[in-house]
Amino acid sequence: MSTPWRPAAWLPVVLMALVLLSAATVMAAQDDAGAAIRLAPDDAAAVARGEKIYLQHCASCHGRRLEGQFDWRRRLPNGRLPAPPHDASGHTWHHPDAVLFEITKRGPAAFVGSGYESDMPGYDGVLSDGEIVDVLSFIKSRWPDEIRRRHDRMNARVR
Numbered sequence: 767m768s769t770p771w772r773p774a775a776w777l778p779v780v781l782m783a784l785v786l787l788s789a790a791t792v793m794a795a796q797d798d799a800g801a802a803i804r805l806a807p808d809d810a811a812a813v814a815r816g817e818k819i820y821l822q823h824c825a826s827c828h829g830r831r832l833e834g835q836f837d838w839r840r841r842l843p844n845g846r847l848p849a850p851p852h853d854a855s856g857h858t859w860h861h862p863d864a865v866l867f868e869i870t871k872r873g874p875a876a877f878v879g880s881g882y883e884s885d886m887p888g889y890d891g892v893l894s895d896g897e898i899v900d901v902l903s904f905i906k907s908r909w910p911d912e913i914r915r916r917h918d919r920m921n922a923r924v925r
Contacts, residue, residue: 803867805899807907807914816904819897823889828852832908846883852905859909859917862924863902870898 806812821830827849828834834851841847850856858866869877873888889898906914 803864806903812903813907816900
């Protein structure tokens with residue numbers, strides 16, 4: 767005697783398959799977007815655009831010369847960290863292009879998660895993706911050659 771086919775019995779399996787397929791699609795799209803992020807510190811036009819945007823949106827916290835806020839490694843009374851420098855003395859260059867892009871676009875709190883609090887907002891909806899790349903290109907253009915080479919090697923490993 768055969769068991770009758772019951773479509774409702776398959777519904778959880780089909781729904782789970784759709785969820786997994788959707789998650790895989792989103793993850794692949796994020797990987798593709800991250801792989802597509804390439805800073806252009808040798809592109810004079812991108813660096814000039816980035817400097818202008820940086821001065822308008824970033825310098826008030828990170829400094830006109832990328833020096834960051836005073837004592838940036840020590841938490842403030844509110845528990846948050848001051849804005850770090852983006853020059854060679856900071857840790858910006860310790861992160862690959864795609865991570866820097868995501869932190870700038872979504873903000874450190876959204877990127878780090880787990881209730882992390884930061885005074886830095888995300889710039890999604892304020893700056894275009896191209897403008898974010900230009901700002902990061904400007905920042906990287908100010909690093910010493912050896913740090914730029916180390917950053918390039920790190921990017922090559924993660925791509």
